Amino acid sequence: MTGPAGVPGRRTYGLTIETQGLTKRFGQQVAVDSLDLAVPSGAVFGFLGPNGSGKTTTIRMLLGLAAASAGTVRLLGKEMPGSFQDVLPRVGALVEGPAFYPFLSGTANLHRLDAAGRHADPATRRERVGLALERVGLGHAAGKRVHAYSLGMKQRLGIANALLSPRELLVLDEPTNGLDPQGTREVRNLVRSLAADGTTVFVSSHLLAEVEQICTHAAVMSAGRLVAQGPLAELRRSGSSRLRLVTPDAGPASSVLAALGLSPETGAAQPDGDVLVAALATPGFQSEAGAGQPAAEDIVAELVKAGVRVRGFAVERESLEDRFVELTGEGFDVAQ
Known part of the structure; x- marks a missing residue:
């Protein structure tokens, strides 16, 4: 099959992410309220809103890390969480900051994380780890222990972990958090290259400049509710x-x-x-x-x-x- 951007082997979906009435309650507090999200395949989709607007809670429900109080989720055309064993190996994610073994090197950490994946091929592990580190600009620090990494380097190592295998969907929660301007540019270029290869990229951010520079579509959250979504150009014209x-x-x-x-x-x-x-x-x-x-x-x-x-x-x-x-x-x- 040919998927987004004509990438062989990719399945074609109208929407890579689709939710209907997605709701999350914590006691009497409604963190996410009746969310109807529609993320087109092949898009770089900005999930935008102030801190505390429900973005991370939504992502955790999308990936099956938190149970929804109500509503439905479809990823890559399949119902979640029922199809997570089929869907999640095709999804890369960086949520709420990465955690690593501090006294192991970046390479050793990625080897351990890759070995935990049931679908990861041990024969290609060394090559894939090296390629992932190079893609995020950490090839020079591959042998350095992670406790000596800066916050930005740890963030990039988390993205490298999400890229150890080919992904149809990449979910990044605040991916430029802690990065210096050069690191921010590298992540933006990486997102653009992934999208050009046909990967749908879902980027959660509270930084307007980040969304404007890399996204084709966006949704705006406020106090747990979706207040706007669509192509970025359309959102600009709506004012x-x-x-x-x-x-x-x-x-x-x-x-x-x-x-x-x-x-x-x-x-x-x-x-x-x-x-x-x-x-x-x-x-x-x-x-x-x-x-x-x-x-x-x-x-x-x-x-x-x-x-x-x-x-x-x-x-x-x-x-x-x-x-x-x-x-x-x-x-x-x-x-x-």
């Missing part, structure tokens, strides 16, 4: 836009904008005597016409037709950060 017009003819300009279905607001006078007029546009407003509103160039044409002197005109779109803060009511870390 509102603001038109900014500089003109000495504020009154006529406001009349034209109002007639076009916009909501003009006259601002303060500029140093040269012109007036700034702002108008709120509908979500998804772009340079082209849409949502019942004219295109930006048609707005300018109508202003000129009415005799309005246009000294400046711009469409300012709501940033992805603004959109996520609007959805969650909480801030995000936008840089590491």
